[in-house]
Amino acid sequence: MAHLGAQRPGRAVSQPNPIQRPSRIQYCRSRGAYTKRVAAAAAMKLPWETPPDIYGIGMNYASHAKELGRDPPSSPLVFTKSTSSFCTGPYIVLPDPAVEGKVDFEAELAVVIGPKPCWEATEADAMDYVLGYAIANDVSGRFSQFEAPNGGQWSVSKGFDTFCSVQGEITPASDIGDPHKLAIKTILNGEIVQEGSTSDMIFRIPQLISFLSKRTTLLPGTLILTGTPPGPGHFQSPPQYLKPGDVLTMEITGLGALTQEVIANDDLRHSKL
Template sequence: MSKPVASNKETPDSSAKRSKRGHRLVRFEQDGELKIGLELSDGGDVLDIRAIDPSIPQEMWLFMRQREYDNGKIDCLNEDQRAVVKRSDIRLKAPLDHPEKIICIGMNYADHCTEQNIPIPKEPVIFSKFASALQDPDEPIYLENTEELDFEVELGVVISKSCRKVEESEAMDYVMGYTVAHDVSARDWQLKRNGGQWLLGKSFDTFCPLGPCIVTKESISDPHNLGIRCRVNGVTVQESNTSQMVHKVPFLISYISKFLTLNSGDLILTGTPPGVGCFRKPPMWLKAGDVVECEIDQIGSIRNTVEIRPHLHAEKLDN
């Protein structure tokens, strides 16, 4: 079922009602039920906002479309301790549900280009991942059909409302917030097979862990000055800062929207810093049992273990 197109226009009244207070939005599972909530601190307990106000949508994309209305209400709900859920009683899910598009930017860190000894791109290098690659922030990355499994920590940008041909100066009006993304890659399928097309090697199931939350833009001091890092088995393998981005977030949104409409809930992965496994000598490939942590300052971290995928019969996948 297609999602309704929301209007981009704001009235003076709606603009005045917009909250300037930031939030840490999460999707979580409790007793088998999927819910939306507010993480009260990084790694802390969660406020079940729909337990206080059931009119708040349960789906994150619907919530984002109604944010002008809901965000102000959430400010009032934020201190209501009756609906606080202990972190130990829930399981975090990927904070986005069914994004229409996952748009990725390649070679977008200056230090990553230097690592490869290639020129800094004059225009963004754009590719994509299928939404079925999404994985929860603490669930496994499955190792199958590849001998060259690689890691890439990235800053994810979540689009709040539909836009097309937006000016760079207005682009941040269309940002909901930021999240930590892991652009897992099968380098053999990305670079050596499938005719050189990147999509397949980027889109295996579980190849886009996301989380732990969406930090709304009001909470981030400067998205282009955040420490970003990846650890494998506790050892830091990527360490940089988003200041190294070649093409900044407003330019990326403006550039992409020249060609296609960005919709509420769309996700832009903004590129990875140096240190990925394929450019190491010798290459460093992930193996079963490895634990990968991706972390960005002011947002948080996700932690995924590499596992051999259990054998599933086709009939069991249809639920």
């Protein structure tokens, strides 16, 4: 892939092609809708238009834990994202800044469960329940997460509309070899701000699926966001939060790219009524 190389964070890369801004009606229709992808000569569609559940895994990259000055967790740190946060459209919509003014990005490998439900899977058979993969942006409101009264509201901070931005296309698991050997990066306005590898995961995909499925049934279409490498804006010095006009491109080896523009809430206020 063009952007997956040995560049270091902060080094400029070529600017992505300009985004063609669709109409507001097109945007609203695209939210919460999966689309088809032709892969290995076969069309494939995710089983549900909106995932039945969305799970996130916090601090699952060793280098990210180090960035935070934290010891690696002894078991997966699980949170949920609202299904209304799911978005395959071309925009990330910033909330009212009076409610959440510190919006951040996190590039993640998303695992899609299917085609059958997963319950009490062992690590040995967990990968049998993986339908495919996609690039996801675990968009996060850091004020709600860390600073608001009664802070620590992970699900609130990560559950705003469009805060689970995902490729509209799934890459079948059969198209990806070892999902723990994939380069992952984020390009913000032409500069690399996140760069890592899924080999840095503390808990690998079979461990995550087994851990979750021993506590709840993972229905077909469930998304598991597997964590992010170092470099989210909140942890940079100085912090770098998203603002209207920003363009984010996230890339993972073999999965292509997820590109979105950041817009203000007012730009879509009337079209969401």
